[in-house]
Every structure is written in structure tokens, then in C-alpha cells.
Amino acid sequence: MDNLLAARTQMALSLGFHIVFASIGIAMPFLMALAHLRYLRGGDPVDRDLTKAWSKGVAIFFAIGAVSGTVLSFELGLLWPRFMDHAGAIIGMPFSWEGTAFFLEAIALGIFLYGWERVPRWIHWGSGVVVGVSGVASGVFVVCANAWMNSPAGFDWNGGQPTAIDPWKAMFNPAAATEGLHMIVAAFEAVGFAVAGVHAWLLLKTRLDLHRRAFRLALIVASGAAILQPLVGDVSAKSVARRQPIKLAAMEGHFQTERGASLIVGGWPDAEAMQTRMAIRIPRLLSFLAFGDLDHEVKGLADFPRDQWPPIAPTHVAFQVMVGLGSLLAVLGLFGLAALRFAPDWLDRPQVLRLFAWSTPLGFLALEAGWVVTEVGRQPWIIYGLLRTVDALTPRPGVVYTLGLYAVTYALLAVIAVALLGRQIRLLDRQQGGART
Amino acid sequence: MINVMAIILLFLALSLLFYVLFGGADFGAGILELRLGKTLRDEQQELMAHAVAPVWEANHMWLILVVVILFMGFPRVYTELSTYLFLPIMAILLGIVVRGCAFTFRHYDTLTPRPQGLYRWAYRLSSLWTAFFLGVIAGAPFLGRISPQGSSFYEVYVASWLNPFCLVLGCFTVAIFALLAAVYLVGEASDGALAALFRRRAVFLAVTVVVLGAVLFAAAEAADVAMTRLFFGNPVCCGVFALATLLLVPFWWCLRSKQGTVAVRALGAGIIACVLLGWFVLQYPVALRYAGGLPPLTFAEAAAPDATQRSLLGALVVGSCLIFPSLIYLLKIFKGETFRRTS
DSSP states (O other), rough: OOOHHHHHHHHHHHHHHHHHHHHHHHHHHHHHHHHHHHHHHHHHHHHHHHHHHHHHHEEEEEEEEHHHHHHHHHHHHHHOOHHHHHHHHHHHHHHHHHHHHHHHHHHHHHHHHOOOTTSSSSHHHHHHHHHHHHHHHHHHHHHHHHHEEEEOOEEETTTEEEOOHHEEEEEHHHTTHHHHHHHHHHHHHHHHHHHHHHHHHHHHOOOBHHHHHHHHHHHHHHHHHHHHHHHHHHHHHHHHHHHHHHHHHHHTTOOEEESSSOEEEEEEEEEETTESOOOOTTTTTHHHHSSSSTOOOEOOOSSSSSOOOHHHHHHHHHHHHHHHHHHHHHHHHHHHHHHHHHHHGGGGGGHHHHHHHHHTHHHHHHHHHHHHHHHHHHEEEEEEETTEEHHHSSSSSSSHHHHHHHHHHHHHHHHHHHHHHHHHHHHHHHHHHGBBB | HHHHHHHHHHHHHHHHHHHIIIHHHHHHHHHHOOOOSSSSSSHHHHHHHHHTTTTTHHHHHHHHHHHHHHHOHHHHHHHHHHHHHHHHHHHHHHHHHHHHHHHHHHHHHSSTTTTHHHHHHHHHHHHHHHHHHHHHHHHHHHHBBBBBTTTSSIIIIIITTTSSHHHHHHHHHHHHHHHHHHHHHHHOOOOOOHHHHHHHHHHHHHHHHHHHHHHHHOOOOOOOOOHHHHHHHHHHHHHHHHHHHHHHHHHHHHHHHHHHHHHHHHHHHHHHHHHHHHHHHHHHEEOOOOOTTTTOOEEEHOOOOOHHHHHHHHHHHHHHHHHHHHHHHHHHHHHHHHTTTTT
């Protein structure tokens, strides 16, 4: 494996690992604060137990997220020093704000976890909310930096060097708002369905009242996000269409420039033959979705030099996976909200619970697929249109060995974290044994 | 413009200082656990876990701040360090990951006692390992063996940190972290026998720190770096050296006489702060030195453009206004009683 591929794989692995924990850090504190609010208002001990159970989840996943995030902050330099040489001064700003948000999150989490009976109850509740708000802020800031890589702004590029740097303009680049919103909603969607799914599965097994409440609370959050996401995603896609036409073409497997372009659903893009095989084509829909006009011209890959193409097949397939799962979850979300409103008893039926239990990983799969679209779809550039990924690579040899070390570490951590979650749930069931209904 | 950079450097120095004083003590607790002795083993562990648990995540954030200031304010320093010192940096990252996870798992995985031994040892060894490599990394930019034009992998990526000076600094860092932990725990222990135990450790570690400090100067001289002359030729360094020596007297008295559990913590932290201050002054204005007669990289040369520096400073000031009050609140909740109890 050459150094570039090894470095890209290592980065993908680290980001793919971290994003799971970062998303939990964004959404889970709000679930915890919701349960806590119910407890503070109603005083029901089941709500308190649920709050404590979820706060343990937050604590465990925050700890792993904090250390994997630390690794990432060093890894940018370890793998892409030439990128940081150019970009550090331009997009350091969102990272410095992210540092502040991360710090506040850690402080607030300490107060929340160990503050039971030690701080006034509403300050205690507020510290839980601060954990969530800081998590969202961290997420937004980091995505601002990623958006800048897709849509560089806030500087002039003179002979390979940035001049006239404006960090504010760089931070609030054209892609920042859409990408940030898309990610935050995705975090709530992925975490919501994962939590609802786990509790649905536990409800099938134990019929504990705690799991019923947990399932329904998480379902509200998950459904809301899932219904919102197609709209947010549409805005994101329109932004990509304007800024990165080649990425859009790769996402769609769209090779020939045409007016009234069809939407290509599924299939396998064949870069040699310049066509996407075995796909369903819906006439003129791509033009409409990308530009809001049935006859608008959509640039195809053929219009771009071959050495600027991203890897087509992974981008296209990942995009299909993301949109497919997103649509499925939106339908599931509509069903869930309707059931909550009109027929809550349905949500105790084993068939329905099984449906949600099987959906546990879908939100996270969609989230990971979305990041594959963003990152692979930006290749061969690390800063779109300006700096190629290969030119940012570290000069040191043998990146493949550090990749191996990271892979082993992350695999071990993932196994331990999942095992730990299982053991936490067993511990909870043991404590809740008396509360069976 | 120099003023903006100077203030940013001040923030950098403060973040490093707080990382050592707070985060370092958390590492130190893990290091102290390696030798619990024969008596009060469970009580010691419980006290340390109790002392570290609510604050360690926040204390770790000072390191994040150091990294952020470096890569936004001084991108070249960040990229040079992460290229040529990638091996020890990978070592601390591995240590940070293992340690954070082991600590959390140890706290929450209470279903069965079986994996506890694994978490405990992973936590202790990674505390020692990370502290050691943090010291090693700190030594390399000062020593000046970084050689971008070296001919072999060993010369470019290993020789700059695998040398007696950096290894001694690694040990020195381990001793400092352990000393801080022992001193803070003297104050946190409500039980007299427990406090006496940590007092004895603090005495031993204080002696170790002084001895290793002397060895460090010797190692620098042996490596042809005139650290002694540079240090004692600098009035600020002489000043902090004198202050640290002066503080040692009441510190020693507190430790021996079992008095002043608040003062002992303040004095211990003060002495370590003096050591760090001396190091900062010794290092400034150079960020890192190279081997083979290449000119050193100064902070001024590595500094990001003005607009970036100004916005970084803005972020740091606003961030401090948010972080400091909440951090003080956190410490007041969880550490306040350990100060009230004794005064």
C-alpha cells in the first residue's frame, strides 16, 4: 500500500470512528436532559433512573470521543503537514472555537455526572443542557472547517501561497451553513434511531417500563430529525450542485452534460464506458432537484479533465446508500410520530418493536455513507480546486505501519465499547428488576 | 503587531502550565498507583479515583488548547513537530486513548470484577507511558537535534528525541507529575494515616525531582548544549530558580510537620510553576532548534498572518471568559470542601 492510500485510509478510519462518538456527544445529552426534565417535573423515580442510565452512556461515549478527537487534532499534522501549513492560519479559527466548546462540554459533563445532590437541581439540569449545546457547537465548528475544504474562501491564492487571509470569511464559507445543518440533523437522526432501537429490543426482552419511556422519548427525537432531513439534504445537494458540479456528477453517476437530466437511482457507474449501468432513470428529475428547474443543464463528468475526477463508484454508491436509508428512516419517522399521536398502543406490539430494533444501525450507516460522499467526492483535492491531497502528504515513510497500529487500537476500542454497553444494560436490568410491569 | 503574538504566547504558556498543574496531577495519580505499598491499598485507590473522576476530562482540554494555539497561531511549529517527532507523538496519543478509556471503563464497568484488573493496569501503565513521552517531546525542540536533511530514517525521525537529554526529561516529567499528585492528595485525604502516606511519597518525590533536575543539566552539558550557562546567564531564570529554592523551605516544613494542607498544595504547585516558567524563558524566542547549523525557527517567524493572530486572540479572550468561571465553579463544587475542611 503506498503512503497516500495508507494515509487516506488512516484518516478515514479515524474520522469514521470519531464521528460515531461525536454524534452521540451531540444528541445524547439532549435525550438525557429530556428525561431529567420529566423527572424534575413529575418526580417519578423511573425517569430518574433513565436519566442516570443515559448519562452513563454519555459519559462513556464522551470519554472515547474526547480521546479520539484528541488523536484527530494531532493527526492532521501527522498525516497532512503541508495542508496544515497552508490551512492552519486560514481555518484555525473554527478549531479554536471548537476547543472552547469542547472545554465547556467537559466541564459541564463533570458537573452533571457528579453533581447529583451537590448542586441546586436546576443548575444541575442546566449543566446537562450545556453539555448538549456545547456538543452541537463543537460539531458545527468542525464541520465549518470541513466545509472550507469543499468551498475554500477568505483568502487569495498567489503562487501556491495564501494571502489576504480573512478567518471569518473562511469560517462562514458558502458550504458551512448547509453542511453544518445537515450534520447536526444527521446526528440527532442516527442517535435517535439507535437509542430507540436498542430500547425497542430491550422492551421485547424485558417489558420494563423504563425501556418503554426511553423508546418513546428517543422515537420523538429520531422521527423529528428523520422527517426534517430530506429537506435539509435537498438544500445541501443544491449547494453542492452550484459549488462542486463534479462532485454532484460523481454522486449521481452522471457522465454526459445535458439539459433536463434524469435522476439516476442505483446502478453501477462504469468509468471506462462512461455510463452508469443497471440504474433506474427518472426523466428530468435531476435538473429539478439540483437547480429547481426541469430543463436546467447539469454538467456531466465528461466535461471535466480525467485527473480531476473523484473515485466515481464509491461516491455514487455511498450517495445511493445515504439517500436510500434516509428515505426509509423518514417513512419510519412519519409512521412513528403518527403512532405516538393516534395509536400509542401500537408501539407495544412485538412486530413494531422488532421493526425499530432492526433499524438501530441504519441512521449511523447513512451518516457514514454521507461522510464518504463528502470526503471521497472531494478527491483528488484536499482543498477543493487548490491543493491536491497527494501534495499535502507527510514526507515520512511507512504510513502503513501507523495505519496498522490505529486499526488495531480502534478495533479493540470498538469491541470493548460495545461489550461495555451490553454489560451496562445488564446491570440496569438487574437494578430495575423490581419495576417490571 | 508583536504585542498580539506576545499575548498569544502567554496563552500558550498558561495552557501548558495548567495542563501540567492539573492534567499532570491526573497522570501522577495513575503513576502513584503503580506502587501502592502494603497498607491502605483500597483506600488510596478510592481517594485517587474520587479526586480525579469529576475533573480529568476538563483538565485534559488544556492540551487541546495547546494544540489549537500552535496550529492556528504558529502553523509551522505544529507541522514541523508533528513531522519530525511523529513517533513520540504517536506514543502519547496511544497513551491518551488507552488511559482515557481504561479510566472510564474502570469506573463504569462494575457488573463483574473480572476485567477490573486489566483496566487498572492499562490505566496505570498508560499514565506512566504518556507522561514520559510528553517530557521526551518537550526536550527535542530545545536540544536542537531535529535534522530535516538527515540521510536515514533514524537521523530524521528518531535521533532528535532518542537521546539521554530527552529521556532524562521524560523521567523528570514523570517525577513532577507524581509529585503534584502526591501533594494534592495530601490535601484531599481526610484520613490522617492516608495523608501521612502521601506526605512520605511527596518527600521522596521532591528529592527525586531535585536530583533529576541536576541530572538534566548534566545531560544537556554532555550533549554540548550550554544549558547551565544559558539558564544562569538569564536574570529571569535566576529569579525563578531562587524563588523555587526559597519556596522549597516552607514546602519541606509543611511536609515534615503535617501542617497546612492548603499551603502544601499551593507551595508544591508554585514550585512546579517556577520550573516551567524557567523552561519557557529558556526556550523563548525560539520555537525549535535544528541540527547541522540550520538557523532555529522562532515563534515570530512561524507566526500566522496578522488577521489570523487577531482572530485567534479574540477567540482566546472570549473562550477564557466562558471557560474560567465554569472551571472555577467545577473546582469549587468538587474540591471546595477539601480546602474548607482544613482551614
